[in-house]
Amino acid sequence: xxTPRAHVLLDRVIPxxxxxxxxxxxxxCLAVTLLLTFGGLIIGxxxxxxxxxWLSAPDEQAAVVLWQIRLPRTVGAWCVGALLGLCxxxxxxxxxxxxxxxYLLGTAPGAALGVALSLIAxxxxxxxxxxxxxxxxxxxxxxxxxxxxALTIALARGVLQTTSLLLAGIVVGSVLGAIxxxxxxxxxxxxxxxxxFLLGSTAFLSWSAVxxxxxxxxxxxxxxxxxxxxxxxxxLGEDTAQSLGLSxxxxxxxxxxxxxxxxxxxxxxxxIVMFVGLMAPHVVRETLTLNHRQLLIAAPLCGGALLxxxxxxxxxxxxxxxxxxxxxxACVGGAYLVLLLWRRxxxx
Amino acid sequence: xxxxxxxAVNAREVRPGDAPQPPATAPLYCRDLSVGYGTRRVLxxxxxxxxxxxxxxxxxxxxxxxxxxxxxxxxxxRASSGTIVLHGRELSAWPRRARAxxxxxxxxxxxxxxxxxxxxxxLGRLAxxxxxxxxxxxxxxxxxxxxxxxxxxxxxQRRLSSLSGGERQRIHLxxxxxxxxxVLLLDEPTSHLDPxxxxxxxxxxxxxxxxxxxxxxxxxHDLSLALAADRLVVMGRRGLxxxxxxxxxxxxxxxxxxxxxxxxVVEYKGTHLWRPALAAGAxxx
Numbered sequence: 001x002x003t004p005r006a007h008v009l010l011d012r013v014i015p016x017x018x019x020x021x022x023x024x025x026x027x028x029c030l031a032v033t034l035l036l037t038f039g040g041l042i043i044g045x046x047x048x049x050x051x052x053x054w055l056s057a058p059d060e061q062a063a064v065v066l067w068q069i070r071l072p073r074t075v076g077a078w079c080v081g082a083l084l085g086l087c088x089x090x091x092x093x094x095x096x097x098x099x100x101x102x103y104l105l106g107t108a109p110g111a112a113l114g115v116a117l118s119l120i121a122x123x124x125x126x127x128x129x130x131x132x133x134x135x136x137x138x139x140x141x142x143x144x145x146x147x148x149x150a151l152t153i154a155l156a157r158g159v160l161q162t163t164s165l166l167l168a169g170i171v172v173g174s175v176l177g178a179i180x181x182x183x184x185x186x187x188x189x190x191x192x193x194x195x196x197f198l199l200g201s202t203a204f205l206s207w208s209a210v211x212x213x214x215x216x217x218x219x220x221x222x223x224x225x226x227x228x229x230x231x232x233x234x235x236l237g238e239d240t241a242q243s244l245g246l247s248x249x250x251x252x253x254x255x256x257x258x259x260x261x262x263x264x265x266x267x268x269x270x271x272i273v274m275f276v277g278l279m280a281p282h283v284v285r286e287t288l289t290l291n292h293r294q295l296l297i298a299a300p301l302c303g304g305a306l307l308x309x310x311x312x313x314x315x316x317x318x319x320x321x322x323x324x325x326x327x328x329x330a331c332v333g334g335a336y337l338v339l340l341l342w343r344r345x346x347x348x
Numbered sequence: 349x350x351x352x353x354x355x356a357v358n359a360r361e362v363r364p365g366d367a368p369q370p371p372a373t374a375p376l377y378c379r380d381l382s383v384g385y386g387t388r389r390v391l392x393x394x395x396x397x398x399x400x401x402x403x404x405x406x407x408x409x410x411x412x413x414x415x416x417x418x419x420x421x422x423x424x425x426r427a428s429s430g431t432i433v434l435h436g437r438e439l440s441a442w443p444r445r446a447r448a449x450x451x452x453x454x455x456x457x458x459x460x461x462x463x464x465x466x467x468x469x470x471l472g473r474l475a476x477x478x479x480x481x482x483x484x485x486x487x488x489x490x491x492x493x494x495x496x497x498x499x500x501x502x503x504x505q506r507r508l509s510s511l512s513g514g515e516r517q518r519i520h521l522x523x524x525x526x527x528x529x530x531v532l533l534l535d536e537p538t539s540h541l542d543p544x545x546x547x548x549x550x551x552x553x554x555x556x557x558x559x560x561x562x563x564x565x566x567x568x569h570d571l572s573l574a575l576a577a578d579r580l581v582v583m584g585r586r587g588l589x590x591x592x593x594x595x596x597x598x599x600x601x602x603x604x605x606x607x608x609x610x611x612x613v614v615e616y617k618g619t620h621l622w623r624p625a626l627a628a629g630a631x632x633x
Contacts, residue, residue, distance in 0.1 A: 245448025
């Protein structure tokens with residue numbers, strides 16, 4: 001301390017910043033994303049040879065398939081995955097729990113209920129909906145998610161206790177899920193559309209969806225990056241964070257609001273896609289030592305690539321038919337989670 | 349035991365009954381401070397003054413409310429009655445960030461985060477920058493000074509969760525120092541540390557107080573270390589025993605009252621040392 005040990009020397013030698021492997025990592029992530037996007041263009045109901053031929057010399061029909069169906073689908077999957085990754089990393093920071101995920105506050109069941117109600121209202125199915133109807137679904141999902149979040153916060157009596165918030169989120173999620181199931185039982189005509197929705201599907205992503213999700217993603221970055229040091233402070237404990245001048249209610253409300261909007265947007269477009277929001281921050285943390293500002297940039301890039309890959313897999317496994325992307329992420333994500341638990345147990 | 353209780357009553361009388369007017373320069377003082385959790389009252393009408401450029405050690409048995417006192421002074425636990433004044437202004441009236449720039453608090457135990465050492469210490473500057481600005485050069489300089497002072501600079505790039513308890517403690521101490529606040533509230537800053545590093549921390553606290561004119565208030569378990577402080581705040585299970593110099597505390601035998609057992613303090617080459625009554629025939633009269 002005040003004794004002249006080696007510190008005087010070290011003062012000159014040691015830089016404060018961590019060695020920056022982040023740039024390299026991000027570059028790799030982007031490269032993988034580009035590869036996956038290319039894969040998204042050439043994998044589909046046609047053979048790969050045909051797709052490659054289309055790419056080199058597209059006729060009119062090929063151009064529609066490539067640029068109006070496959071490209072928005074894979075880009076949209078990236079946007080949704082990125083938004084889920086961002087929400088997941090935020091949730092884990094806000095709740096100080098590595099197993100937190102974007103659907104925690106009952107947002108997903110809430111959004112599902114909203115969609116079910118709006119489907120009954122317009123009496124249609126997801127596949128037939130036009131752009132306006134799609135926005136209607138997104139709006140319904142947003143309203144449902146916002147209502148569920150508000151209900152959760154009300155039940156937890158504010159945002160002061162994260163444990164109460166988690167418990168209230170579980171309660172709200174189960175109750176809203178049960179209500180949705182009841183509606184499905186009484187209204188079998190929306191069952192198929194809801195099934196697609198509940199299992200998660202990237203099949204209906206259009207350019208309008210890409211613009212919507214991309215816009216929300218950009219907007220969500222604003223509170224996330226502004227409050228990233230607050231999330232850092234929160235890792236030291238709530239008391240220490242408060243003593244550092246942080247207002248916990250402001251931080252939590254802002255970030256929970258962002259999570260609610262972000263999750264609702266993704267649920268409105270692709271339905272419920274499990275595990276991407278949980279996995280993405282973990283994949284990043286396993287490889288890098290990051291503060292939240294860096295994590296909140298890296299986790300979306302990782303999440304985007306993850307969902308793109310899952311989307312490709314869902315189209316590849318039983319081609320020319322396809323699986324719901326939510327079932328693919330559930331299997332892969334579940335396996336990853338088990339692996340993570342095993343590794344933790346071994347370290348502990 | 350009965351003898352001890354009798355002493356306790358005497359010591360109560362030693363305690364200044366009427367609150368003296370605080371010196372105009374006192375950066376922090378409290379008047380009739382009461383704090384309770386639920387129905388349990390932990391602090392009851394405590395009146396204390398903390399002077400600038402002095403190191404105050406808060407001592408007392410487990411559960412006497414040392415941590416509660418520090419938490420209340422830091423504005424983390426709401427007082428049920430009484431006032432706390434920081435730099436001439438009621439503590440609760442301070443804007444959050446302005447208060448954080450003037451008063452730093454160090455928890456007894458801090459979470460093991462995955463952040464790097466430098467990131468954790470940098471959080472001590474959280475209230476200094478704007479929301480948008482990245483770490484400024486002066487923040488980096490303060491972080492570097494604090495880490496050098498606590499000898500933790502070599503862990504700047506290590507994850508905190510990969511460090512030992514003592515190493516983490518020194519990082520957290522650096523975080524508290526990095527804000528360069530004029531009031532430092534430290535809850536057991538020497539816990540988890542080996543004896544040489546405990547000594548380093550004590551030297552550092554003195555340096556902060558005497559060199560940088562910081563008002564340092566720290567709860568300290570080790571009596572011999574606490575007796576090196578400029579002022580003692582002695583707390584017992586039944587409330588505040590007294591506040592004053594080490595000489596006052598020894599003259600009034602406040603420590604024996606506080607711990608409800610005979611505490612023997614010996615003087616050795618100008619320093620006061622607690623002598624545990626372990627040897628046969630020593631200690632308990």
